[in-house]
Amino acid sequence: MSQFQVIGGNKLSGSITPQGAKNETLQILAAVLLTKEKVTISNIPDILDVNMLIELLGLLGVKIEKLNTDTYIFQADDVNVDFLTSDEFHAKSGKLRGSVMLAGPMLGRYKRAFVPKPGGDKIGRRRLDTHIIGFQKLGANFSYNENGYYQLEADELKGTYMLLDEPSVTGTANIVMAAALASGTTTIYNAACEPYLQQLCSMINRMGGKISGIGSNLLVIEGVETLAGTEHRILPDMIEVGSFIGLAAMTQSSITIENCGIQHLGIIPEKFRQLGIDFYTEGDNIIVCEQDVYEIQSFMDGGVLTIYDNPWPGFTPDLLSIILVVATQAKGSLLVHQKMFESRLFFTDKLIDMGAQIILCDPHRAAVVGLGRQHRLKGITMSSPDIRAGVALLIAALSAQGKSIIQNIDQIDRGYQYIDKRLQALGADIQRIS
Structure with a gap:
């Protein structure tokens, strides 16, 4: 069975195109x-x-x-x-x-x-x-x-x-x-x-x-x-678009995401902006800006921001894993509420092992205390439990210090096309090994 070996800490650059949905x-x-x-x-x-x-x-x-x-x-x-x-x-x-x-x-x-x-x-x-x-x-x-x-x-x-x-x-x-x-x-x-x-x-x-x-x-x-x-x-995959926005923020990179199908993304861009991520659009492309620190917004009354899934046009549950991992290196706090699936947040133990400050309140809710990059995540050996958590862990590994091994990457391959080769083209140090 194959696994990914990832050396984190590299800034990425260039353009990437989302696959078909x-x-x-x-x-x-x-x-x-x-x-x-x-x-x-x-x-x-x-x-x-x-x-x-x-x-x-x-x-x-x-x-x-x-x-x-x-x-x-x-x-x-x-x-x-x-x-x-x-x-x-x-x-x-x-x-x-x-x-x-x-x-x-x-x-x-x-x-x-x-x-x-x-x-x-x-x-x-x-x-x-x-x-x-x-x-x-x-x-x-x-x-x-x-x-x-x-x-x-x-x-x-x-x-x-x-x-x-x-x-x-x-x-x-x-x-x-x-x-x-x-x-x-x-x-x-x-x-x-x-x-x-x-x-x-x-x-x-x-x-x-x-x-x-x-x-x-x-x-x-x-x-x-x-x-x-x-x-x-087939439309561009909105989950890949969100994943690449999160990847750029976590690795302090400037990345252009081409042919995004922006008119079909709904509320997705706004949710990443609420995390403090700076990006803009040109035509059907999204350009994510390089940022040293991004700060999570709060509600107007000062309350801790909550991001939760809802049927369309609400926020897709497939991106909550990405939102959670991106929040670990933001400045500020976030409550992630995954309503639909009671096991989808169970990958947070891997992020905690990497040094993230996360409290898993129950199977559906996780409170994230953003580290604001004061304490970098560290590389570990971990296993991918599902498609979306697998890519969230991959993003965490690319931003972490040292080497990470991600096992059970068949889960990632189920939903992401040639992900290692496409990330290598951006400058990521990722290898598929047996």
């Missing part, structure tokens, strides 16, 4: 199953989770043509539905949470879907209730197979009204894909409205779908009989 890609790839015609997708990131889903599509019988490193043509005109019940599908899809996205299009087009218990990050409970209940309201029958499958079947899917119990992004996407081919009109209230879901809905409309309310939490889907092929380009 991982979370959007997993939804868009699943959507190719909605039509028998060709679908061309570009800006696909070359990461483990995405490559595993592409492999699953190929095993299902989808024809795949790779045009270049980030562009593929998919054609699902001869899908082997029976593969869903095979041991191979069970084994491979169980390692990838994104495999749950296959259920919506398979149910919509073939009226049959099988979902293994999903894999992915170990960040707490990640229930599938929103997906399953939505499918049931469309008319699907649900059962739990003794072999570990969630089994879904329907004679016909019929449009209906539903109020989601939570604005789940993947749940909304799955229901939208099933409803796009259902008979009648489906109304989804309390729907997720993230940019990546907007991208999925816009893509389905270009395929001949009829979805209105895109960008709001009230989606109306008029079902159609068939969908056609289309072309689609």
